[in-house]
Amino acid sequence: xxxxxxxxxxxxxxxxxxxxxxxxxxxxxxxxxxxxxxxxxxxxxxxxxxxxxxxxxxxxxxxxxxxxxxxxxxxxxxxxxxxxxxxxxxxxxxxxxxxxxxxxxxxxxxxxxxxxxxxxxxxxxxxxxxxxxxxxxxxxxxxxxxxxxxxxxxxxxxxxx
Amino acid sequence: xxxxxxxxxxxxxxxxxxxxxxxxxxxxxxxxxxxxxxxxxxxxxxxxxxxxxxxxxxxxxxxxxxxxxxxxxxxxxxxxxxxxxxxxxxxxxxxxxxxxxxxxxxxxxxxxxxxxxxxxxxxxxxxxxxxxxxxxxxxxxxxxxxxxxxxxxxxxxxxxxxxxxx
Numbered sequence: 001x002x003x004x005x006x007x008x009x010x011x012x013x014x015x016x017x018x019x020x021x022x023x024x025x026x027x028x029x030x031x032x033x034x035x036x037x038x039x040x041x042x043x044x045x046x047x048x049x050x051x052x053x054x055x056x057x058x059x060x061x062x063x064x065x066x067x068x069x070x071x072x073x074x075x076x077x078x079x080x081x082x083x084x085x086x087x088x089x090x091x092x093x094x095x096x097x098x099x100x101x102x103x104x105x106x107x108x109x110x111x112x113x114x115x116x117x118x119x120x121x122x123x124x125x126x127x128x129x130x131x132x133x134x135x136x137x138x139x140x141x142x143x144x145x146x147x148x149x150x151x152x153x154x155x156x157x158x159x160x161x
Numbered sequence: 162x163x164x165x166x167x168x169x170x171x172x173x174x175x176x177x178x179x180x181x182x183x184x185x186x187x188x189x190x191x192x193x194x195x196x197x198x199x200x201x202x203x204x205x206x207x208x209x210x211x212x213x214x215x216x217x218x219x220x221x222x223x224x225x226x227x228x229x230x231x232x233x234x235x236x237x238x239x240x241x242x243x244x245x246x247x248x249x250x251x252x253x254x255x256x257x258x259x260x261x262x263x264x265x266x267x268x269x270x271x272x273x274x275x276x277x278x279x280x281x282x283x284x285x286x287x288x289x290x291x292x293x294x295x296x297x298x299x300x301x302x303x304x305x306x307x308x309x310x311x312x313x314x315x316x317x318x319x320x321x322x323x324x325x326x327x
Contacts, residue, residue: 004221004222004223004224005221005222006221006222007220007221007222025221026218026219026220026221026227027215027216027217027218027219027221027227028216028217028218028219028226028227028229028230029227030216031194031195031216031217032229052190053190053191053193053194054190054191055189055190055191056189056190056191056192056237057189057252058188058189058190059319060313064189064190064191064192064233064236064237065233065236065240065254065255065258066191066229066230066232066233066234066235066236066237067191067233069229069232069233069236069258070227070228070229070230070232070233071229073227073228073229073232074227074229089219089220089222091228091262091265092228092260092262093261093262094259094260094261094262095228095232095259095260096257096258096259096260097232097255097257097258097259098256098257099254099255099256099257099258102254102312102313
């Protein structure tokens with residue numbers, strides 16, 4: 001193991017660059033090629049560009065279900081971090097992924113809706129799509145344990161669809 | 162397995178694949194890219210492993226693996242267990258996957274996932290799986306999943322079908 005890196009300091013409101021730097025600081029996000037942007041309303045949109053190593057079934061071809069599940073989980077974490085008062089990484093307690101369509105070999109996007117951002121636990125719904133945001137390829141919902149200081153920084157502007 | 166027409170029950174891929182078990186993963190680019198391996202297979206069950214790697218880390222401050230890579234390993238182990246429960250090579254697709262993370266994976270340690278396809282109908286397979294570091298009593302994650310059988314015309318590997326004599 002190499003020396004442990006620090007996570008980038010984030011200040012509120014969390015900027016586009018901050019969310020980008022956070023994703024860059026997560027090794028597995030780099031492996032999947034996941035990036036994220038943060039719009040004015042605080043909504044994070046995550047992007048997983050197509051790469052050959054993300055394929056699970058080369059005969060279709062289709063993205064590996066695990067890459068989609070991991071991408072959904074990352075999107076939830078990025079959205080929570082964008083909402084949190086202090087930097088840190090929430091821990092997944094549970095996640096349930098529903099696969100609706102096979103992931104085609106093209107770019108995938110995702111957004112997360114924080115149904116409840118409590119003091120210790122957050123409940124998040126996530127949706128991933130490719131060409132058409134109204135035709136999701138997978139949805140998920142999960143619970144996340146928030147780190148110390150992980151309560152919402154401000155009334156989250158993303159608690160509605 | 163559920164058929165009983167007086168004939169010898171047909172053997173499932175988990176029994177037939179034998180020393181060709183590596184084929185269950187070698188046709189899966191993502192599994193190869195992250196270093197998954199088939200440890201053991203049997204009728205309707207599979208054990209996969211994933212050695213710790215720096216580029217699979219979720220929290221750079223602790224070195225703990227990303228939950229998502231554990232999800233991917235569980236998903237793949239469940240799919241492999243389903244294939245091992247089939248008598249004929251068919252395509253399988255995840256319908257849903259629920260994972261409870263019981264504790265963080267220990268940095269530097271290999272993750273194993275034991276998956277078992279405990280029930281199967283003509284179109285759906287039901288699977289449970291446990292992720293651990295070698296001691297099932299100290300699990301990292303517990304999972305239940307459902308998979309669809311024959312979801313599409315193209316199977317994951319014709320090579321496997323050939324190796325099991327189909």
